[in-house]
Amino acid sequence: WSLSGVEGSNNRTIYCNDTSDNLNSTLVVFTIDTTFPLIEITLPANNTNTTDTVLNVNYTRSDTNLDSCWFSNDSLSANTTLASCTNITTITWVEGQHNVTVWVNDSANNVNRSDVRFTIDTSPPFFVDIDNQTLVNNTALSYDINATDDLTEVDCFTVNDSNFAITCGGLLTNATIFPVDIVYINITVNDSLNNVNSSIMFVNFTAVIDSTPPYFTDIANQTINNVTALLYDINATDETGLSGFVIDDTTNFTINFASGLLENNTQLVINNYRINVTINDTSDNKNSTIMSVNVTGFTTPDIIAPYFIDIENQTINNVTSLYYNINATDESLFDCFTVNDTDFIINCTGYLENNTQLAVQLYTINITINDSTNNLNSSLMWVNVTGFTTPDIIDPEITITNPVNNSNQSTTSFTLNYTFVEINPGFCWYSNNSGTANSSTVSMGTNFSLSGVEGINNRTVYCNDTANNINSSLPVYFTIDTTPPDINITYPTNNTNTTDTGLNVNYTRSDSGIDSCWFSNDSFVSNTTLSSCTNITTVTWVEGQHNVSVWINDSANNVNRSDVRFTIDTEPPFFTDIDNQTLVNNTGLSYDINATDDLTEVDCFTVNDSNFAITCDGLLTNDTIFSVDIYYINITVNDSLNNLNSSIMFVNFTAVADTTFPEITITSPVNNSNQSTNTFDLNYTYIEANPDSCWY
Known part of the structure; x- marks a missing residue:
């Protein structure tokens, strides 16, 4: 039937009888709501201009059956849901004009909207006409400066010099008579939102017309x-x-x-x-x-620097003058020597002397030589000035701070760091694993960047002071291990399906220095430590699929993992289509029963009565001719893990007139539903072997 209803609550009852006059009925109750919900944007006002890029859009809405709200911006091609119909407070608006529409609907899908237009402008106006001006100093200035703004309106101009005046329209004039001079002024312009821009210009006041060229x-x-x-x-x-x-x-x-x-x-x-x-x-x-x-044309210049042939460190005491001759040469023509420290002087023949009374200390000086084409070369040397004191006989103290003794590390490269105690530091070097080879020397306090070999390594640092007292650190022993430990989950096999909620996860692992094991399940956001790297035996797994990773690291923090996926299924399949059947007793039964399973697969159906047969796909048939009677049978279904479910149904074999009432179901409108029109279709379905007529 195509019907019409009234605003508010409605109901309809459908009655049906069959040819044996068995009468049945069904009722549906529904609500007709044709009134649109109310909605109004209260902030900002329409056509607002603002610099606020996080401007809130506030609105009011009301309806007795409010369902949801959403909004669209500019193109109207994409919608954004507003949870709980809250205001729009989390948007960062881009520069420019925005057209925002907020929508609301009620449970009957009546839709209403409210619109607002606003402009975001954080950019200042810009000058389109501003140039320096030149005029005779007794002439009045009248110069029109122009600016524009892409989004809003230019508001006004100002000038930073009170000797000038400028109108909001940009007309610049001088308020006083100027002497001959160039006057620099700052012109500022703002738009209606007070975004500001400035430009410097000058006004050149001349005494006479300038006709003299530069x-x-x-x-x-x-x-x-x-x-x-x-x-x-x-x-x-x-x-x-x-x-x-x-x-x-x-x-x-x-x-x-x-x-x-x-x-x-x-x-x-x-x-x-x-x-x-x-x-x-x-x-x-x-x-x-x-x-x-x-x-x-290009001729090859002299680019080869001169070089030293005789330069060495010097040691003197603090009451002795320095007299030391440094020698150098050049492939073409040598020029001169210089020194970077004013406590010393050197002439162009290389004769080095002290220029002042030297204190007791180590002077490091840079000697530079150049040739006739000014190619330079330099060399550092030191002059160790000692006093008349007891000679230094104390060995340096050296302590290796990295690597730590008996430590483990997972990379072959490392820094050999050490500390020292010495008032007259000299140089340091180290020995490698064998103890028979030494590195090049470095200034005391300079660390070494080194590489080692897989396995056990050791290093010893040696240092001497300026009196050549030599000492060594205690050797440090450390192990370099770059190989991750082996790990393999052996049980269960990957993609196992099981009903065992206490399923053990067993794994093997091996490494010469295992440190710890742990596992994560499914989300990988939390880890569980496996004490002594034991198997996973205490977890009760929930229903569903599990992705388990077991991790292991060694004492050098090399990490490895093994993964397994399995499914716990203890729930039986469930019937999706099983109904009682009625047929004349001399008629063959052929009825398809359906079931499904959430996690695994449906395996097979069985029936408890040998007078019936059912296939693994669920097709139920009778193997014998039945007398007039109702036969109750138990249908059982199992999944691939043999989880079982059963349902009782009957097969009514009749030989006489139909006494069964029709079954009637209203499909539209849905019971307790809301709709936004007062015209509708009243649709229904029925189950009846001998249909006759229906009415409402």
């Missing part, structure tokens, strides 16, 4: 070779104000407009280039001159 103060012809870049600074000046430099040959050269730095912008060939350089001042008076750049 002039060059430094310009000369240049000569370079064909593999050298041209870098030449041209200078010029003007009585009022120099504006900039330009050249006529922009194919091969470029010049910095403001500074006059001339460079080549291509690889120059051997040639004599002539360039016209032009300068202009702020009154656009111009001057030009021709210069040449003569590019010659």
Whole structure:
């Protein structure tokens, strides 16, 4: 039937009888709701402009059967759910205009909306017309400055100098008479949201009309070779104000407009280039001159540095002068020596002396030599100034701090760190595993970056002081282990299905230095320690699939893991389609029973009465002709793990008229449902072997 209802609660009852006048009925109750929920955006006001990129959008909504809320932004092509119909408070809005729609519906799916438009503007306005101005100092300034804003409106201009005035429209005027000068002012513009931008300009007040061109103060012809870049600074000046430099040959050269730095912008060939350089001042008076750049062929320069042939550390006492001759040479022409410490002097022949009374200390000085083409070389030497005191006979004290003795590590590279106690530090070195080979020396206190070998290693550090007292540290022994331990889950096999909720997980592991074991289950967010690396035997597994990882590490913290997946299924399958059957006693039964299982597979069906047969797929048939009677049978189904479920049904073999009432089910509208229209279809289904008529 196609019917209509009224706003609010409605009900309908359907009655049916069969040809034997067996009468039955069914009732459905439902609500008709055609009223839209109310919704209104209260903040921000429509067409708001703001700098707040995290602006909240607040709204009110009401309905007796409120269901859900959501919103869309700009394109309306994507919706965002608003949990519990809360305000929009977590959005960071991008720069620009936004069109936001908030939607609400009720349980009858009546939908309403509210819209708002607002603009996010955090960018300042920008100048489109602002230039420096030049005028005679007794002339009034009237200059229109322009700016614009991409999103909102330009509000006003201000100027930082009270001798000037500027209108909000950008008209700049001078409020006083100026002497001859260049006055720099800062023009500021803001938009309606007070986003601010500034620009510096100058007003050049001149006494007379400037008709004098600028002039060059430094310009000369240049000569370079064909593999050298041209870098030449041209200078010029003007009585009022120099504006900039330009050249006529922009194919091969470029010049910095403001500074006059001339460079080549291509690889120059051997040639004599002539360039016209032009300068202009702020009154656009111009001057030009021709210069040449003569590019010659490249000749190999002397790039080999001089070298020392005799330089050694020196030791003197604090009452003795230093007299030491250093020798050096060069492949072409040696030039001179210099020293970096003013406590010493050296002449160009290499004669080194102290320039002051030296204190008792170790002086480290840098001797530099150069040749006639200024190629440099340097060497450090020290001058150890001692006093007339008892000679140093105390050995240095050395302690290795890393690696720690008897430690383990998982990398072959390490830093050999040590500390020392010594007032006259000299040099240190170390011995390797064999103890027969030594490293190069380093200044005392410099650590060593080393590498070791797999297995047991040892290192000993030796140091001497400036009096050549030698001592060594205690040796440290440490083990390098880069091999992760072996681990393998042996039980259960991967992808096992089982009903055993106390299933043990067994594994094997091996390593020469096992430290600890642990396991994680499913989520991998929490670990469980396995004391003494025992098997997993105390867990009661919940129903479902499990992903178990067992981890192991050794004393060098090398980590390995083994994984297994298994399913615990103790729940039987369940019937999805099993109903009592009625048929005439001389008719063959053929009825399909269905079942399913959440975790594993349905295996087979059985029936407890030998007068019936059922296939593993659930097809129930009768093997004999039955007399008129009702036969109760037990249908059993099992899954692949033999979890069982049973259900009793009957088969009614009849020989006389039908006395069974029709079964009627209203399918639309759904009982206790809500709908938003007062017209609807009243739909139903029935089970009846001998149907007659229905009404409501």
